[in-house]
Amino acid sequence: MVLEATMLCIDNSDHVRNSDYLPSRLQAEGDAVNLLAGAKTQSNPENSVGVLSLAGKVPRVLVTPTDDLGQVLNAVHGISTGGSIKLSTGVQVAHLALKHRQNKHQRMRIVLFVGSPVCASKDELTSVGKKLRKCNVAVDVISFGDIEQNSEKLEAFVAAVNKNDNSNIVTVPPGAIIADVLLSTRVFMADDNITNGASSFAAAAAAASSQAAVRGYARDGAIADGADDPALMLALRVSLEEERARQEAQMKDTDDASSEEKNAAAHLICAQDTIAKGSGKPPSPIVDPLSLDEEALLQRAFALSMAEEHAITTGKTGNDNQDTMTGSDAGLQMESQENTISLAAHAADFQDNEPCIDPILSSLPAGEGDEEKDSPRESRRSQQESKHSKTS
Amino acid sequence: MGIPETDLIEEMDLSSVECLNMATGKEWGNAVKPGYREDAGLLCQSDDDEQLIVTIPFKQLVNLTSLIIRGPADGTAPRTVKVFVNKPNLSFDNCGKKAAESLVLTAAQATGDEKIELDFTQFQNVRVVSIFVDDNQGGGDVTNVAKIVVNGHPVHTTNMSELKKC
Numbered sequence: 001m002v003l004e005a006t007m008l009c010i011d012n013s014d015h016v017r018n019s020d021y022l023p024s025r026l027q028a029e030g031d032a033v034n035l036l037a038g039a040k041t042q043s044n045p046e047n048s049v050g051v052l053s054l055a056g057k058v059p060r061v062l063v064t065p066t067d068d069l070g071q072v073l074n075a076v077h078g079i080s081t082g083g084s085i086k087l088s089t090g091v092q093v094a095h096l097a098l099k100h101r102q103n104k105h106q107r108m109r110i111v112l113f114v115g116s117p118v119c120a121s122k123d124e125l126t127s128v129g130k131k132l133r134k135c136n137v138a139v140d141v142i143s144f145g146d147i148e149q150n151s152e153k154l155e156a157f158v159a160a161v162n163k164n165d166n167s168n169i170v171t172v173p174p175g176a177i178i179a180d181v182l183l184s185t186r187v188f189m190a191d192d193n194i195t196n197g198a199s200s201f202a203a204a205a206a207a208a209s210s211q212a213a214v215r216g217y218a219r220d221g222a223i224a225d226g227a228d229d230p231a232l233m234l235a236l237r238v239s240l241e242e243e244r245a246r247q248e249a250q251m252k253d254t255d256d257a258s259s260e261e262k263n264a265a266a267h268l269i270c271a272q273d274t275i276a277k278g279s280g281k282p283p284s285p286i287v288d289p290l291s292l293d294e295e296a297l298l299q300r301a302f303a304l305s306m307a308e309e310h311a312i313t314t315g316k317t318g319n320d321n322q323d324t325m326t327g328s329d330a331g332l333q334m335e336s337q338e339n340t341i342s343l344a345a346h347a348a349d350f351q352d353n354e355p356c357i358d359p360i361l362s363s364l365p366a367g368e369g370d371e372e373k374d375s376p377r378e379s380r381r382s383q384q385e386s387k388h389s390k391t392s
Numbered sequence: 393m394g395i396p397e398t399d400l401i402e403e404m405d406l407s408s409v410e411c412l413n414m415a416t417g418k419e420w421g422n423a424v425k426p427g428y429r430e431d432a433g434l435l436c437q438s439d440d441d442e443q444l445i446v447t448i449p450f451k452q453l454v455n456l457t458s459l460i461i462r463g464p465a466d467g468t469a470p471r472t473v474k475v476f477v478n479k480p481n482l483s484f485d486n487c488g489k490k491a492a493e494s495l496v497l498t499a500a501q502a503t504g505d506e507k508i509e510l511d512f513t514q515f516q517n518v519r520v521v522s523i524f525v526d527d528n529q530g531g532g533d534v535t536n537v538a539k540i541v542v543n544g545h546p547v548h549t550t551n552m553s554e555l556k557k558c
Contacts, residue, residue: 099481104408134413134440135483163439164416 004138005048005065005106006040007094008033008113010076013055013084015116015145020174025145029113030076032142032178036111037072039188046103051075052094054112055083059090061097065106087112088120088128095137108137111187114154115145122153129160138166140187144178147171184244232305239298397457397543401426403450404542410447412483415439420446422538429539435464438535444470444525445482446540451553456515456544458507461497461523463537467530469502470537476522477515487524499529507543517547 010033016025037049048065049072062075091110098108110132118125132139139161141154151171158169172181182188404424411420418437422428424446438444463469474491476482492514501508515521521542528535 099483104410104480130440131484134443136412 003044003046003103003106004040004109005050005098005101005103006036006109006111007050007052007065007098008036008072008111009052009054009059009090009094010079011055011085011113011115012053012079012081013116014081015084016081018115018145021115021144021172021176021178025115026079026081028178029115029142029144030079032182033076033113034073035179036182036188037069041067041069046106048101048103048106050094050097052090052097053079054085054087054090054114055081055116057083059086059093061093064097065101084119085114085116086120087114087118088124091128091132091139095132095135098137099135108135109140110137111140111142113142113144114150115143117146118150118153120153122156125153125157126160129157133161133163136163137161138163140167141169142172142178142182142187143169144172144174147173184241229305232302235298235301239295395545397545400450400454400456400542400544400546403452403454403546405449405451408449410445411436412445412447413439413441413443418536423540424448429541432462432464432538435536435538437537438525438533442525442527442531442533442535443484444535444537445484445487445522446537447480447482447520447522448542449480449520450518450546453517453519453547454544455512455547456510456518456521456542457512458509458543459523460505460507460539460541460543461502461537462505462539463502463528463535465503466536467528468532468534468536469499469529470497470525470527470535471502471529472496472526474524474526475510476524477518478520479522480520482522482524487522491524497529502529505539515544518544 010029012026016029018025021028033051040047040049046067048067049063049069050061050065051063051072052059052061062079063071066072091112094110095108098110101108129139139158141158143150143154154169158167161167168186170182170185170187172178406425409420409424414420415437416439418435420436422431422434423436428434436444436446459475461470461473473495474487475493475495476487477492479486493510495508497508500506523540525535525537
């Protein structure tokens with residue numbers, strides 16, 4: 001519950017057209033900004049969030065610190081790309097915007113998204129950093145894209161501005177989802193302890209609900225399919241978080257001497273690696289019957305909703321055969337398809353780590369999963385082809 | 393003036409006091425809050441360099457007459473002090489402007505409880521007073537302030553915080 005005013009500085013230079021972070025760097029950081037703005041405004045009702053674009057002709061304040069999340073979403077949505085980032089000017093403009101905040105009780109924080117090469121020299125950044133430190137401004141830097149090139153300058157900058165460990169730098173490797181990586185870092189949890197299960201639960205829940213809200217907002221309330229069920233998303237996210245926390249705790253037990261010094265990002269990456277490889281040992285050697293029950297229930301609920309999901313998607317394609325298909329319909333379908341695939345990916349993660357899911361999944365109608373995954377796409381393709389032939 | 397000056401501690405809005413460049417654990421309260429400020433061992437210390445800004449808002453308009461600024465005798469007490477009036481957003485990049493009063497404290501003033509008279513005409517209807525410490529007696533990197541007292545008298549307007557619901 002930190003009372004603070006935050007300026008979110010978005011990198012909108014030409015470099016963010018790159019799509020090494022899906023769907024593109026700009027949209028990936030846009031998602032992260034939405035999520036972060038939601039989390040900040042939810043953590044304290046008096047918090048305010050502003051938005052600034054770092055590139056373009058000059059850095060521009062798009063929204064002065066406000067508690068109206070709609071304004072923030074709007075600004076992020078309407079952002080245009082061009083030019084290259086001017087980091088030191090941008091940071092100083094952000095500080096100016098924060099200095100004139102309405103509520104002087106709020107602490108000041110700048111969150112920088114940097115996804116393109118930093119032109120400013122290290123000395124320049126360090127001197128700006130010192131100025132900010134003097135004025136009690138905290139800075140979080142999220143570095144993605146040109147990670148190696150920028151790391152030295154950005155680390156020097158954060159080191160210069162850091163006071164009582166209030167500033168952080170987070171590096172997001174290519175291919176990762178920026179918002180997901182941020183979720184379990186200190187950028188999200190402010191000064192809470194990351195390993196504290198309760199707080200990470202709360203943050204995850206807040207994030208999940210805000211993401212659901214954002215999705216709903218973006219689609220004009222067209223939440224029809226099961227994949228958008230916020231409760232399901234929350235359950236998935238929370239169980240992933242718990243799993244991650246448990247693995248972290250286990251790692252800490254095995255080599256507590258060295259692991260205590262590691263930062264959150266390193267932990268996260270390690271945890272992700274073990275999940276990805278699927279080589280991680282079963283999470284806890286001592287099986288807690290209570291937690292197992294909960295897990296099993298969760299798995300069952302998950303499996304059930306997967307089955308429903310298939311039913312819904314197949315039902316929908318059946319209906320669409322009769323309807324004429326508009327462009328927006330096609331977009332929606334594509335998106336629901338993506339959601340199904342990402343759910344399936346989550347399922348694969350679970351399967352690797354949880355031996356108990358196998359019997360549940362095998363109890364499902366055999367071989368359905370793979371066929372179902374392909375068939376809607378093909379049927380849709382055939383629809384589109386037939387539609388093309390109709391129009392031509 | 394007919395009205396005798398008083399210590400304006402009662403009129404300060406202590407929850408909104410802001411201090412820039414203060415060190416952690418050695419905060420503005422040590423120099424401003426009653427009880428703490430009398431203790432010479434409790435200091436407000438600068439962090440990065442010798443500069444320090446303390447911004448004190450008042451609950452109602454006041455007229456200021458004099459200041460007491462006291463520091464320890466080890467050369468870390470403030471020397472050049474600028475006092476700004478009604479500049480709520482003062483920070484280190486805009487404190488070069490002309491201040492309402494620029495003072496250079498002597499060693500005796502900075503380490504004793506000697507009153508520093510202010511130009512009365514410059515300090516009428518003060519809502520916020522900002523005290524900017526530019527450097528210290530010894531010229532070192534650390535400035536300490538043990539006590540800040542602002543004297544004057546309130547302009548008798550309606551004190552909104554005393555209003556009660558009927």
